[in-house]
Amino acid sequence: MNTTRRCLLACLAGLTLISSAALAEDKFIVVASTTSTEQSGLFGHILPIFEKKSGIKVRVVALGTGQALDTGKRGDADVLFVHDKAKEEQFVADGFGVGRKEVMYNDFVLIGPKDDPARVAGGKDITAALKKIAEAKPPFVSRGDKSGTHSAELRLWKAAGLDIEQAKGAWYKDTGSGMGPALNTAASLNAYILADRGTWLSFKNRRDLVIVVEGDERLFNQYGVILVNPAKHTHVKKDLGQQFIDWVVSPEGQKAIADYSIDGQQLFFPNAKR
Amino acid sequence: MNNGRGSVFPLVLDQVCFSPKGFPIVDRVSLAIDAGVRTVILGANGAGKSVLMRLMHGLLLPTSGRITWCGRDQRAEAQAMVFQRPVLLRTSALRNVAYGLKLAGMPRAERMKRALDALKRVGLSHLSQRPARVLSSGEQQRLALARAWTLEPRILFLDEPTASLDPTAARDVEEVIREIGATGCKIVMTTHNLGQARRLAEEIIFLHRGRVMEYTPANVFFHAPRSAEADAFIKGELP
Numbered sequence: 001m002n003t004t005r006r007c008l009l010a011c012l013a014g015l016t017l018i019s020s021a022a023l024a025e026d027k028f029i030v031v032a033s034t035t036s037t038e039q040s041g042l043f044g045h046i047l048p049i050f051e052k053k054s055g056i057k058v059r060v061v062a063l064g065t066g067q068a069l070d071t072g073k074r075g076d077a078d079v080l081f082v083h084d085k086a087k088e089e090q091f092v093a094d095g096f097g098v099g100r101k102e103v104m105y106n107d108f109v110l111i112g113p114k115d116d117p118a119r120v121a122g123g124k125d126i127t128a129a130l131k132k133i134a135e136a137k138p139p140f141v142s143r144g145d146k147s148g149t150h151s152a153e154l155r156l157w158k159a160a161g162l163d164i165e166q167a168k169g170a171w172y173k174d175t176g177s178g179m180g181p182a183l184n185t186a187a188s189l190n191a192y193i194l195a196d197r198g199t200w201l202s203f204k205n206r207r208d209l210v211i212v213v214e215g216d217e218r219l220f221n222q223y224g225v226i227l228v229n230p231a232k233h234t235h236v237k238k239d240l241g242q243q244f245i246d247w248v249v250s251p252e253g254q255k256a257i258a259d260y261s262i263d264g265q266q267l268f269f270p271n272a273k274r
Numbered sequence: 275m276n277n278g279r280g281s282v283f284p285l286v287l288d289q290v291c292f293s294p295k296g297f298p299i300v301d302r303v304s305l306a307i308d309a310g311v312r313t314v315i316l317g318a319n320g321a322g323k324s325v326l327m328r329l330m331h332g333l334l335l336p337t338s339g340r341i342t343w344c345g346r347d348q349r350a351e352a353q354a355m356v357f358q359r360p361v362l363l364r365t366s367a368l369r370n371v372a373y374g375l376k377l378a379g380m381p382r383a384e385r386m387k388r389a390l391d392a393l394k395r396v397g398l399s400h401l402s403q404r405p406a407r408v409l410s411s412g413e414q415q416r417l418a419l420a421r422a423w424t425l426e427p428r429i430l431f432l433d434e435p436t437a438s439l440d441p442t443a444a445r446d447v448e449e450v451i452r453e454i455g456a457t458g459c460k461i462v463m464t465t466h467n468l469g470q471a472r473r474l475a476e477e478i479i480f481l482h483r484g485r486v487m488e489y490t491p492a493n494v495f496f497h498a499p500r501s502a503e504a505d506a507f508i509k510g511e512l513p
């Protein structure tokens with residue numbers, strides 16, 4: 001796309017919606033996001049609403065959070081929609097992104113066998129539960145794949161005052177697996193496992209597993225949205241990207257997020273501060 | 275033929291190690307394999323792929339850890355394995371296929387009919403009377419697949435089934451594997467060939483030095499590998 005055209009688009013974007021339909025096929029942005037957001041079906045729900053309203057197509061590249069940030073650093077995306085607050089803030093501090101906004105959170109849940117050999121069910125305190133598990137040593141399945149969920153699990157063991165590298169034995173099964181296969185392994189071994197609620201809700205093969213601990217604030221997983229810095233990468237579609245960001249944190253965008261559910265259960269909780 | 279049509283899945287490995295003379299080849303592997311999708315065990319040479327599959331199949335016993343089929347310790351009867359180089363009998367293609375059915379106690383007329391049908395399905399019916407050993411490598415491999423297929427296994431293990439074949443023969447074999455999978459037979463295969471994994475895998479178990487680094491749907495593996503090892507493997511293999 002040449003510069004004149006880009007300027008024209010930018011001007012139009014700031015004007016009304018009337019002209020947007022005519023140029024709809026030309027208007028798109030690239031959003032680098034995470035596999036969790038894509039696979040949960042959230043984008044499938046909210047993006048058509050945004051596209052219809054704005055005439056801007058959103059092309060999603062679903063990656064791990066780390067890779068999504070790298071994609072932004074290279075300027076291969078206009079907007080990032082990810083969930084690692086510390087790394088996101090670093091990304092902005094390093095000048096790769098601007099105007100980070102918090103969008104929503106989802107949460108992790110501790111899953112375990114119905115008969116609950118570690119006696120942790122019903123509580124809300126995730127670290128107390130993990131301490132009990134480390135004492136009772138029932139089977140525990142870990143993602144062990146350096147994913148966001150794996151990092152969260154390691155953080156929680158640490159918060160519980162445990163050095164999991166020291167504490168783990170045959171009971172702690174480091175599977176190197178994605179969320180689905182790891183849940184399957186946990187179901188087969190009747191084991192405890194930390195999972196994101198979205199994957200758990202869409203997981204069919206539960207056998208004897210149920211949610212045993214949920215609702216602790218330390219189980220919340222904050223998502224943020226960042227515009228890739230147009231001063232660093234001049235081809236970034238600053239205005240279109242900003243329109244997307246503004247919509248996501250607007251009452252309408254926030255409602256679209258809140259409306260998304262699986263089996264009647266809400267997966268993502270909007271919490272943008274405008 | 276009834277191959278014990280009760281459930282054999284999931285196949286579950288719980289902290290499985292294989293370390294002859296203390297040298298770990300497969301190291302603390304825990305995973306569950308379900309029916310349905312085609313599972314590809316991927317990794318570089320020496321990663322432990324074939325050993326892991328032989329442990330699953332029961333040809334090797336784990337040094338420690340446990341393997342169960344639908345919660346039971348005994349290995350499932352309804353499984354078959356095809357190797358990189360098939361072992362064929364010194365007789366016709368047809369009799370090679372029929373022999374497995376004979377061992378399973380099937381009457382002659384029926385087993386000949388079934389064997390011919392299997393040869394047809396792998397595109398070898400025109401060679402049914404040829405001595406198996408004069409067939410090309412690709413044809414021999416398809417013959418081995420036909421032989422496994424007639425036994426109606428619930429799970430078919432394939433160890434680098436196309437490693438010694440040229441691209442055309444490999445494609446033919448892949449096509450047969452896909453068809454066998456489509457009949458409801460669970461496919462578990464090893465390969466070090468990334469292109470083949472892309473074509474055939476629905477889920478990937480990526481091994482590195484005997485450890486599972488990733489077990490994930492194939493599209494996630496190829497687009498967003500989590501481990502540096504898998505990332506390097508994917509990049510290194512791309513043309």
